[in-house]
Amino acid sequence: MTDSLLSRRALMRYGAYGAGAAALAGVAAEWDRLTAADIPGRDDGSLVIATLGSAFNPEAQRALRDGFREVHPDIRIRINPVQAYDWSDFFSKILTQIAAGTAPDLVYVATEGVQLFAQRLGVPLDRWAKRDAAELRSYFADVHPSLVESMMYEGSLYQLPVEFNAADMYLNSRVLERAGADLPDDDWTHDDFTTLLRAMKRSNGDRFTPYFWTNRLWGGVVPWLFANGTNLLTESKAPGGDWLWNSFYPEAQRRGRGGGYRWTTPLADSDRVAEVYDYLSSLIQEDLCTRPEGGDGRNLVGVFSTGRVGVTPAGGFWAGGLHEAGMKPADYDVRYFPRRRTRRHQFGAAGYAMLRTSKLRDEAWEFIKYTARKDVMTQLFAANQTTPARRSMVDEARYRETGPAHWQVFYDTLDKIPTTGPIPAPPQVNEVEQLLIKHTGTALASPGAVRPALRRLQGDLEKAMEREV
Amino acid sequence: MTNTEIRPVGPEPARTRRNRRTGQTRKASESTAATTIRTRGTRLLAVLFLAPTVVGIVVFTVVPIAGSVVLSLFQWDVIDDPRWAGAANYREILTDSTVLVSFRNTLVFMVLAVALQLLIALVLAIAVNGRMPKWLRSVFRSAFFFPLVLSAASISVVMKYLFNQDFGPVNWLLGTVGIPSVPWLTSENGAMAAVVLAYVWQQFGFSFLLFVGGLNNIPKEVHEAASLDGASGVRKHLAITLPLLSPTLLVASVVGIINALQVFEQPYVLTAGGPGDSTRTVVMVIYETAFEQLRFGEASAVGVLLFALIMAVTALQFRLSRRYVHYQ
Numbered sequence: 001m002t003d004s005l006l007s008r009r010a011l012m013r014y015g016a017y018g019a020g021a022a023a024l025a026g027v028a029a030e031w032d033r034l035t036a037a038d039i040p041g042r043d044d045g046s047l048v049i050a051t052l053g054s055a056f057n058p059e060a061q062r063a064l065r066d067g068f069r070e071v072h073p074d075i076r077i078r079i080n081p082v083q084a085y086d087w088s089d090f091f092s093k094i095l096t097q098i099a100a101g102t103a104p105d106l107v108y109v110a111t112e113g114v115q116l117f118a119q120r121l122g123v124p125l126d127r128w129a130k131r132d133a134a135e136l137r138s139y140f141a142d143v144h145p146s147l148v149e150s151m152m153y154e155g156s157l158y159q160l161p162v163e164f165n166a167a168d169m170y171l172n173s174r175v176l177e178r179a180g181a182d183l184p185d186d187d188w189t190h191d192d193f194t195t196l197l198r199a200m201k202r203s204n205g206d207r208f209t210p211y212f213w214t215n216r217l218w219g220g221v222v223p224w225l226f227a228n229g230t231n232l233l234t235e236s237k238a239p240g241g242d243w244l245w246n247s248f249y250p251e252a253q254r255r256g257r258g259g260g261y262r263w264t265t266p267l268a269d270s271d272r273v274a275e276v277y278d279y280l281s282s283l284i285q286e287d288l289c290t291r292p293e294g295g296d297g298r299n300l301v302g303v304f305s306t307g308r309v310g311v312t313p314a315g316g317f318w319a320g321g322l323h324e325a326g327m328k329p330a331d332y333d334v335r336y337f338p339r340r341r342t343r344r345h346q347f348g349a350a351g352y353a354m355l356r357t358s359k360l361r362d363e364a365w366e367f368i369k370y371t372a373r374k375d376v377m378t379q380l381f382a383a384n385q386t387t388p389a390r391r392s393m394v395d396e397a398r399y400r401e402t403g404p405a406h407w408q409v410f411y412d413t414l415d416k417i418p419t420t421g422p423i424p425a426p427p428q429v430n431e432v433e434q435l436l437i438k439h440t441g442t443a444l445a446s447p448g449a450v451r452p453a454l455r456r457l458q459g460d461l462e463k464a465m466e467r468e469v
Numbered sequence: 470m471t472n473t474e475i476r477p478v479g480p481e482p483a484r485t486r487r488n489r490r491t492g493q494t495r496k497a498s499e500s501t502a503a504t505t506i507r508t509r510g511t512r513l514l515a516v517l518f519l520a521p522t523v524v525g526i527v528v529f530t531v532v533p534i535a536g537s538v539v540l541s542l543f544q545w546d547v548i549d550d551p552r553w554a555g556a557a558n559y560r561e562i563l564t565d566s567t568v569l570v571s572f573r574n575t576l577v578f579m580v581l582a583v584a585l586q587l588l589i590a591l592v593l594a595i596a597v598n599g600r601m602p603k604w605l606r607s608v609f610r611s612a613f614f615f616p617l618v619l620s621a622a623s624i625s626v627v628m629k630y631l632f633n634q635d636f637g638p639v640n641w642l643l644g645t646v647g648i649p650s651v652p653w654l655t656s657e658n659g660a661m662a663a664v665v666l667a668y669v670w671q672q673f674g675f676s677f678l679l680f681v682g683g684l685n686n687i688p689k690e691v692h693e694a695a696s697l698d699g700a701s702g703v704r705k706h707l708a709i710t711l712p713l714l715s716p717t718l719l720v721a722s723v724v725g726i727i728n729a730l731q732v733f734e735q736p737y738v739l740t741a742g743g744p745g746d747s748t749r750t751v752v753m754v755i756y757e758t759a760f761e762q763l764r765f766g767e768a769s770a771v772g773v774l775l776f777a778l779i780m781a782v783t784a785l786q787f788r789l790s791r792r793y794v795h796y797q
Contacts, residue, residue, distance in 0.1 A: 092760040099547040120548055207644075209635045215743075290635050291655040293743055303636055430761040442745035445656065453745075 155240020155259030165315020316387030329403025683717030
């Protein structure tokens with residue numbers, strides 16, 4: 001046995017020192033604390049723009065920065081490309097920057113985050129849009145009102161959409177050929193779709209998966225819900241927004257428009273939703289379809305371009321991806337999503353949101369307007385990594401090198417199917433997405449699992465929607 | 470002249486000293502080391518050497534832990550100021566099925582991963598410690614340790630490809646010997662197995678190195694004596710190697726369990742916690758609650774519970790070690 005190294009008296013003394021240090025720390029905590037903004041060079045008066053790192057390549061970012069400086073030499077800008085796995089990850093990183101005291105002035109936000117940012121962090125663009133109406137008229141004339149409406153929240157406009165992607169169906173030409181099938185009609189149905197998958201399976205062997213999809217909010221189960229005339233959450237429109245529709249859109253296009261979408265009561269345990277899950281479950285049981293968690297978008301380009309997958313839903317962004325993977329324009333094509341009760345498609349759009357913390361709001365607005373210019377968007381989206389929000393940019397010249405032959409489908413999904421709408425993305429979107437992914441996995445895990453999983457999804461969604469964000 | 474006392478080596482006179490608390494007396498030689506350290510200069514030196522570590526622990530461990538405990542009593546979403554919540558966050562998480570399932574998953578994962586990790590590391594360490602050329606031993610040591618220096622996230626991305634049910638090489642290999650496709654990442658048991666395998670593959674190198682060191686410390690004479698007595702190889706490992714390696718086993722299991730209870734990257738990248746909640750771990754829930762749902766108070770409360778769990782499990786291990794760990 002050894003003696004204690006500290007006597008009781010010494011312990012008391014060190015305890016007193018500790019208490020003193022804690023008191024000092026407490027006093028210090030009351031002083032102005034250092035934040036990340038205090039790092040030299042961080043707060044140099046520049047307009048800081050946070051983009052999703054992978055959204056624009058470095059060359060495009062340079063063009064964006066240099067081009068803006070030429071037009072506005074008095075505004076210093078700094079582009080902050082944030083690397084993230086998906087939009088949810090991106091928003092988390094932006095929120096961390098805000099908590100660290102280095103909030104950007106502008107953030108590139110997709111449909112998934114429009115309402116979250118609008119409700120908690122965003123500045124409505126109404127007064128600037130009204131002020132510069134003459135300048136913006138050509139932009140709105142070139143952009144489908146559905147895209148603009150998806151960027152509105154409770155009657156106000158929060159972003160000018162610069163890109164979008166609707167969930168259309170990509171088909172591998174080589175696989176179609178082996179199956180002895182033609183490219184389906186524009187108006188093909190679920191039944192046609194199933195028949196095509198069976199033909200592909202028969203002619204392409206065991207190690208082939210006819211239909212591949214990922215378990216996400218965009219492009220997962222949602223386009224199937226839309227095609228069946230239902231949604232994950234009850235959909236309605238907020239009042240207001242007339243100031244925008246009356247100023248920029250003709251009567252025919254502004255009919256039925258409102259002040260942005262509202263997604264409220266969950267519909268997960270409804271019959272129509274169950275029908276969709278039953279259908280997807282049957283495809284999995286028949287080995288016509290991968291399980292939703294089977295891979296992610298990055299795997300998908302590889303397996304599609306090498307002919308191990310026949311069909312998959314994707315937006316215009318895949319034209320660039322497949323081209324990079326070595327596919328020729330004739331190697332694949334695109335069609336509308338197969339109809340069921342409706343032909344309604346889902347889309348997601350993106351643009352820049354201005355943050356309330358910004359002290360450079362006028363400058364930020366100038367940047368928003370700049371990025372909505374056709375010449376700027378042409379530079380940014382040269383590689384077909386997305387579908388430009390401007391209709392006039394979706395033309396034959398753009399897709400000549402990358403394909404697909406039926407590139408018109410991308411914008412026609414909006415123009416010819418007027419019911420096409422944004423994915424359900426309320427302010428609670430992160431939790432909604434997480435729950436959808438989780439319970440979709442459970443629902444499709446085994447036959448008979450659909451309804452119990454949907455009941456749990458319904459309960460969890462109700463809880464999430466009641467929670468204040 | 471320094472304050473440090475230098476005492477002659479060799480037997481000391483049988484002086485006695487009285488313990489003020491118990492009144493018992495004992496030989497002064499028993500407290501020689503402590504008495505020596507008590508001298509002022511040595512103590513100052515000790516404080517100086519320990520200070521950086523203590524400051525590091527206080528700033529980077531104690532303060533964040535205390536911060537989490539405080540934050541667990543507030544509602545905070547990063548954007549607005551924190552609001553007092555009291556025990557509400559704890560009530561919320563203790564009735565949340567996802568949180569409870571995540572604790573169950575984490576414990577299941579811990580048991581499977583640590584057991585497998587220790588077993589593989591021990592068997593390989595004994596094998597590598599056997600007769601083989603020195604260069605080959607170095608190759609094996611490097612190969613087994615190599616995964617540990619790789620990023621868990623990048624390993625998980627590769628594993629995700631390997632375990633893919635439709636296109637992964639693992640199922641392809643199984644298919645070549647007639648085994649049907651295994652739903653590694655898409656069934657509850659398969660997903661947990663894949664996560665455990667990915668984790669163990671990366672982590673066992675650490676235990677392996679500890680065991681190699683521990684085995685080298687076992688005197689060869691003991692094994693030789695056992696051989697002379699006619700003990701078989703298995704008998705020697707069970708009766709000699711394992712008991713003498715028990716202190717190393719304790720360290721490896723303590724570190725292994727603490728790490729396993731904090732697993733995040735492998736399930737996050739490989740399965741995103743699915744299918745359903747079957748591979749959702751506690752740290753994943755903390756991350757999702759805090760950074761995706763902006764409920765930092767509840768996330769902190771889950772963190773505090775995890776901290777308590779780790780402390781309890783570690784304390785239990787040390788308690789049990791009194792009975793099962795043999796020091797030479």
